[in-house]
Amino acid sequence: MIVLSGMIGAGKSSLATILSEHLGTQAFYEQVDDNPVLPLFYADPKKYAFLLQIYFLNKRFASIKRALADDNNVLDRSIYEDSLFFHINADMGRATEQEVEVYDELLDNMMEELPYAAHKKAPDLLVHLVISYDKMLDHIKKRGRSYEQPENDSTLVDYYHNLLERYDKWYEDYNYSPKMKIDCDQYDFVENTADRAEVLRLIDEQLKIRGTL
Ligand SMILES: Nc1ncnc2c1ncn2[C@@H]1O[C@H](COP(=O)(O)OP(=O)(O)OP(=O)(O)O)[C@@H](O)[C@H]1O
Numbered sequence: 001m002i003v004l005s006g007m008i009g010a011g012k013s014s015l016a017t018i019l020s021e022h023l024g025t026q027a028f029y030e031q032v033d034d035n036p037v038l039p040l041f042y043a044d045p046k047k048y049a050f051l052l053q054i055y056f057l058n059k060r061f062a063s064i065k066r067a068l069a070d071d072n073n074v075l076d077r078s079i080y081e082d083s084l085f086f087h088i089n090a091d092m093g094r095a096t097e098q099e100v101e102v103y104d105e106l107l108d109n110m111m112e113e114l115p116y117a118a119h120k121k122a123p124d125l126l127v128h129l130v131i132s133y134d135k136m137l138d139h140i141k142k143r144g145r146s147y148e149q150p151e152n153d154s155t156l157v158d159y160y161h162n163l164l165e166r167y168d169k170w171y172e173d174y175n176y177s178p179k180m181k182i183d184c185d186q187y188d189f190v191e192n193t194a195d196r197a198e199v200l201r202l203i204d205e206q207l208k209i210r211g212t213l
């Protein structure tokens with residue numbers, strides 16, 4: 001299983017499609033447009049942060065179990081980032097200490113079950129998408145989900161900056177599997193075919209080193 005990580009709008013879902021088609025494997029997407037809790041969260045983060053997190057954790061666990069079944073399936077976002085999101089939200093006062101404690105224990109408990117549920121614990125490769133704030137906003141605007149637009153909600157500017165800041169350290173500390181970075185300001189793998197080919201080549205190179213290609 002290959003896991004894609006990175007900020008909101010970095011291009012994970014787009015790359016999941018491109019990469020899974022290239023490898024002839026399956027992509028497992030994050031549940032967004034049919035996620036009933038996400039709009040509630042953006043409207044009232046304090047009230048819904050915990051519920052949203054439990055929702056994502058549950059869906060993610062189900063996807064991971066299926067994605068781990070075959071080599072090179074592509075998972076759109078890691079379970080470790082769900083925890084990062086929640087801790088940032090908690091630090092912004094959107095979850096209580098007790099909620100954080102329950103979440104962390106539940107996550108640990110679920111992670112202990114993964115080797116039994118999926119015969120494998122960690123991904124074969126993490127592909128982290130790095131993006132600047134401005135480029136990320138371009139993508140968020142282009143995609144047009146109203147609840148993600150900072151012009152509709154100025155608190156999102158702080159939220160996005162907090163996430164971006166913490167993501168760098170998260171990637172540096174990540175040690176559950178081999179990892180690589182793709183610079184989304186440098187490579188436009190959605191609209192530029194030469195950039196797309198280069199990104200796929202870089203990922204293939206890592207998969208060959210790891211013996212899954
Ligand atoms: N390299 C790129 N060039 C141009 N547009 C892009 C690029 N990458 C992504 N986009 C566009 O940006 C938007 C967000 O991309 P996508 O949904 O793939 O991001 P994501 O990382 O999966 O986001 P989220 O974390 O919110 O699920 C989409 O409209 C997509 O077409």
Ligand SMILES: Nc1nc(=O)c2ncn([C@H]3C[C@H](O)[C@@H](CO)O3)c2[nH]1
Pocket residue numbers: 008030032038041049052053056081082083085086089148
């Ligand atoms: N709070 C929170 N915790 C998560 O684990 C999480 N994972 C994704 N998201 C939000 C970001 C995008 O708007 C949208 C699509 O990625 O969903 C999350 N939000």
